Amino acid sequence: MDKQATVIGAGIVGVCCALHLQREGYKVRLVEKGEPGMKASFGNSGSFGTASCVPFAMPGVLKKVPKMLFDSESPLKLRWGHVPRALPWFLRFIAAARPSRVEEIAAARNSLLVHTHAGYAPLIEGADARQWVRDDGLMMTFESEGTFHNAAYALDLRRRNGVHMDILDGNEARQMEPALSPKVIKVVSLPDVNRTIDPFRLCSALAMDFLRRGGEIVNAEVRGFEVGGEGPTKIVTDRGPIDVETVVLAAGVWSRPLAKQLGTSVPLEAERGYHVMFANQGFELRRALVSADRSVSIAHMHEGIRATGVAEFAPPDAAPDMRIADMVMRHARALVPALKGEPASKWMGPRPSHPDSKPVIGRSPRHKNVLFAFGHDHLGLTMAGITGKLVAELATGKPTTVDLTPFRPDRF
Ligand SMILES: Cc1cc2nc3c(=O)[nH]c(=O)nc-3n(C[C@H](O)[C@H](O)[C@H](O)COP(=O)(O)OP(=O)(O)OC[C@H]3O[C@@H](n4cnc5c(N)ncnc54)[C@H](O)[C@@H]3O)c2cc1C
Numbered sequence: 001m002d003k004q005a006t007v008i009g010a011g012i013v014g015v016c017c018a019l020h021l022q023r024e025g026y027k028v029r030l031v032e033k034g035e036p037g038m039k040a041s042f043g044n045s046g047s048f049g050t051a052s053c054v055p056f057a058m059p060g061v062l063k064k065v066p067k068m069l070f071d072s073e074s075p076l077k078l079r080w081g082h083v084p085r086a087l088p089w090f091l092r093f094i095a096a097a098r099p100s101r102v103e104e105i106a107a108a109r110n111s112l113l114v115h116t117h118a119g120y121a122p123l124i125e126g127a128d129a130r131q132w133v134r135d136d137g138l139m140m141t142f143e144s145e146g147t148f149h150n151a152a153y154a155l156d157l158r159r160r161n162g163v164h165m166d167i168l169d170g171n172e173a174r175q176m177e178p179a180l181s182p183k184v185i186k187v188v189s190l191p192d193v194n195r196t197i198d199p200f201r202l203c204s205a206l207a208m209d210f211l212r213r214g215g216e217i218v219n220a221e222v223r224g225f226e227v228g229g230e231g232p233t234k235i236v237t238d239r240g241p242i243d244v245e246t247v248v249l250a251a252g253v254w255s256r257p258l259a260k261q262l263g264t265s266v267p268l269e270a271e272r273g274y275h276v277m278f279a280n281q282g283f284e285l286r287r288a289l290v291s292a293d294r295s296v297s298i299a300h301m302h303e304g305i306r307a308t309g310v311a312e313f314a315p316p317d318a319a320p321d322m323r324i325a326d327m328v329m330r331h332a333r334a335l336v337p338a339l340k341g342e343p344a345s346k347w348m349g350p351r352p353s354h355p356d357s358k359p360v361i362g363r364s365p366r367h368k369n370v371l372f373a374f375g376h377d378h379l380g381l382t383m384a385g386i387t388g389k390l391v392a393e394l395a396t397g398k399p400t401t402v403d404l405t406p407f408r409p410d411r412f
Pocket residue numbers: 008009010011012013014031032033034035036037038039040041042043044045046047048049220221222223250251252253254255272273274275308309348349350351352374375376377378379380381382383
């Protein structure tokens with residue numbers, strides 16, 4: 001084992017990269033400034049979103065955004081002080097909503113999504129972490145014919161990308177999930193979508209397995225690089241410099257300034273999401289629920305029922321605005337009226353998002369010993385396994401399982 005790799009960031013993406021690199025014979029060090037899995041990877045909805053090829057910028061978005069920004073109950077939030085920084089991102093986002101780009105982006109996202117299982121299976125099996133995974137499917141709910149009609153293009157895009165779905169009426173859906181509101185009149189059932197009942201525990205189990213296999217986790221913040229003729233030779237951390245051979249940058253939304261120091265500019269922004277947890281509810285939800293009308297997701301997790309939602313554009317480390325979590329709670333109660341009492345906890349996590357709804361996965365254009373793996377927006381949990389596999393293939397020089405052209409770091 002004489003090949004050595006250093007992965008920056010121990011969220012779900014960094015941990016999966018580290019495990020796949022180990023399987024290719026690398027001695028791997030993960031460098032994490034906090035605790036593994038405690039940032040965006042901690043409190044997400046837990047869906048392996050294999051049906052989520054549809055990008056976030058869709059035709060017609062330009063008309064919708066201004067209204068959404070001024071509606072207090074809308075899932076889109078923007079801190080006004082953040083406008084100058086976020087504006088270029090939004091301009092690219094609008095450009096990505098052109099119909100031809102949407103088709104191309106959906107196909108690219110799908111090229112990763114079809115390998116979700118192949119990317120994760122060896123890692124979950126190797127860590128004996130199957131207990132954190134359920135195969136119960138997901139339901140998208142609709143409370144009016146209008147919302148269902150508006151989703152027609154997105155549903156067709158899914159279908160054309162090979163997603164299996166069944167359309168049910170509200171009563172059929174309530175037979176399967178009795179807690180659903182009587183307001184729900186239609187449901188798109190996605191029986192093949194599976195999920196984890198605790199994304200943090202899954203990430204922790206994988207990180208423990210990484211350690212068991214001889215990996216090292218260094219608790220330090222990476223602040224820069226010492227670069228020689230062949231690329232970085234050291235990472236500079238708050239605990240001193242560390243020698244490096246292959247470097248993988250997988251620091252979620254915080255990858256942007258580090259990529260910039262390595263000579264690559266990426267339009268990566270924090271799309272901050274919120275969750276509320278309800279404990280001891282006395283009823284069960286088998287499937288994950290996603291409301292098309294309310295843009296919230298609800299799922300029964302290991303420690304209670306979790307409702308998630310919102311895209312808030314703000315600096316990643318700014319204090320959370322828990323009034324937004326309260327809005328998520330109101331929408332969750334409207335979809336599942338049996339949800340009672342105050343939430344046991346509230347949380348915010350920054351999704352690392354590019355305006356074209358695609359991650360960056362690829363070799364640094366400037367340094368051949370640096371690989372980038374960040375910007376997985378709403379699908380970082382889903383895509384982490386295959387991202388790790390692709391990073392390990394790039395590191396060893398093998399042909400990659402997926403064509404990485406759409407994910408190139410210099411595409412912006
Ligand atoms: C509300 C919500 C719901 C979601 N639902 C889903 C879902 O159902 N399915 C799905 O697939 N995805 C979902 N996501 C998205 C998913 O959570 C993220 O895409 C994913 O967690 C990103 O993982 P990451 O490893 O890239 O980033 P992170 O988990 O943020 O990890 C990055 C790590 O890098 C570390 N780091 C940063 N800078 C440095 C540095 N300089 N030095 C050392 N360490 C550093 C950080 O401390 C952190 O631990 C959701 C997100 C949110 C917020």
